[in-house]
Amino acid sequence: MNIHEYQAKQLLSRYGVPVPRGGVAYTAEEAQSVAADLGGHGWAVKAQILAGGRGQAGGVKLVTTVPDVRETAARMLEAKLVTPQTGRDGEQVKRVYVEEACDVARELFLAMTVDRSTARVTLMSASEGGGDIEVRAAREPEKIHKLALDPVTGLSSVQARETCEQLRVDPDQAQAVEDTMRGMYDAFIDLDASLIEVNPLVVTRGGDLLALDAKMSFDDNALFRHKEIEDLRDAEDPDRLERARHGYNYIRLDGDIGCLVNGAALAMATMDIIKLHGGAPANFLDVPPVASREQISAAFRLVLADSRTKAIVVNVVGGGITRCDVVAEGIGAAVKAVSRRVPLVVRFEGTNRDIGKKTLRDLGVVFVAADSLADAAQKVVAAARRTP
Ligand code: GDP
Ligand code: MN
Numbered sequence: 001m002n003i004h005e006y007q008a009k010q011l012l013s014r015y016g017v018p019v020p021r022g023g024v025a026y027t028a029e030e031a032q033s034v035a036a037d038l039g040g041h042g043w044a045v046k047a048q049i050l051a052g053g054r055g056q057a058g059g060v061k062l063v064t065t066v067p068d069v070r071e072t073a074a075r076m077l078e079a080k081l082v083t084p085q086t087g088r089d090g091e092q093v094k095r096v097y098v099e100e101a102c103d104v105a106r107e108l109f110l111a112m113t114v115d116r117s118t119a120r121v122t123l124m125s126a127s128e129g130g131g132d133i134e135v136r137a138a139r140e141p142e143k144i145h146k147l148a149l150d151p152v153t154g155l156s157s158v159q160a161r162e163t164c165e166q167l168r169v170d171p172d173q174a175q176a177v178e179d180t181m182r183g184m185y186d187a188f189i190d191l192d193a194s195l196i197e198v199n200p201l202v203v204t205r206g207g208d209l210l211a212l213d214a215k216m217s218f219d220d221n222a223l224f225r226h227k228e229i230e231d232l233r234d235a236e237d238p239d240r241l242e243r244a245r246h247g248y249n250y251i252r253l254d255g256d257i258g259c260l261v262n263g264a265a266l267a268m269a270t271m272d273i274i275k276l277h278g279g280a281p282a283n284f285l286d287v288p289p290v291a292s293r294e295q296i297s298a299a300f301r302l303v304l305a306d307s308r309t310k311a312i313v314v315n316v317v318g319g320g321i322t323r324c325d326v327v328a329e330g331i332g333a334a335v336k337a338v339s340r341r342v343p344l345v346v347r348f349e350g351t352n353r354d355i356g357k358k359t360l361r362d363l364g365v366v367f368v369a370a371d372s373l374a375d376a377a378q379k380v381v382a383a384a385r386r387t388p
Pocket of ligand 1: 046
């Protein structure tokens with residue numbers, strides 16, 4: 001789970017990471033009053049979307065008058081922002097963050113993530129932070145310095161000193177940099193983060209250290225013990241509550257073929273084979289083996305109600321606890337509840353395969369039967385193409 005920059009800054013500042021003063025705004029008027037309240041002569045207006053690369057895409061603007069804050073915010077709030085990380089459709093900007101601007105002398109990079117091969121937190125640092133760090137890191141990986149942190153003792157003084165040297169910070173800033181790293185680490189451990197990235201961490205002309213940008217991701221499996229963070233996400237995505245209630249994995253994708261599959265591996269295989277046949281999945285949806293009729297119905301309604309869905313493929317292999325007839329009943333209930341119709345291709349295999357198909361027909365569900373994964377993919381891709 002990812003959170004917005006301003007949310008990450010709020011959390012990090014509690015751990016002693018220095019951040020500029022700022023406030024979030026949902027309207028241009030709010031942005032204007034945030035700037036007026038902050039005072040000063042310069043502000044950064046920053047689009048809050050869950051993707052980076054905003055700077056180069058026009059999502060970060062520096063302005064010097066309060067009316068300019070308002071106009072800049074108004075422009076950002078009515079547009080979608082397309083950055084290298086959003087995909088081509090971009091992301092609608094729903095709020096902006098207004099901060100006091102600062103005079104940047106140097107931009108550094110600090111990040112922590114979990115190295116899955118050693119299960120340790122890795123501290124990453126670079127003396128030249130800023131917008132295109134990903135590109136530069138790919139070109140010159142040696143410029144990103146990596147240190148594994150000990151799970152018991154955390155960041156050692158030796159490691160802190162080594163990082164400060166690598167960042168080439170002045171001796172009188174070293175303590176602030178070390179405190180920032182410790183704050184990031186404490187936040188990382190306390191909040192079960194999977195990533196904390198501060199890029200840039202700046203040294204101002206006045207010699208102060210400030211986290212000018214912050215990104216945080218959290219381990220979904222630990223969210224149950226961080227209600228406060230989970231609440232940030234629920235506010236973002238009301239559908240998620242519904243999904244969590246029904247206990248299935250649903251991820252929206254860019255395509256137009258809805259997929260309902262039992263099992264994550266089968267769902268991935270289904271997506272791959274749809275792509276192989278020239279189609280594009282609209283979602284990843286994996287219903288658990290113990291899914292009830294109601295869960296299946298809720299999942300199917302979600303896929304059907306998505307206006308981008310041009311055709312749906314159901315790929316269910318009964319076995320263990322999953323029974324095709326139960327899945328069929330769930331689909332039947334969903335079709336009854338939602339008036340929207342798109343072509344439906346069903347592949348049932350395994351337990352109660354034939355009863356499942358009969359159940360669908362008895363419930364009046366119009367569908368095309370497929371008898372293999374490839375057959376299902378071919379049929380659903382063709383159906384999606386025919387749908388206007
Ligand atoms: P990102 O492009 O999504 O990572 O957004 P950032 O928050 O990192 O902002 C992009 C760039 O804008 C930073 O690397 C800075 O160079 C610049 N920037 C942001 N805020 C300020 C500010 O207050 N003063 C100055 N001078 N530059 C800023
Ligand atoms: Mn950044």
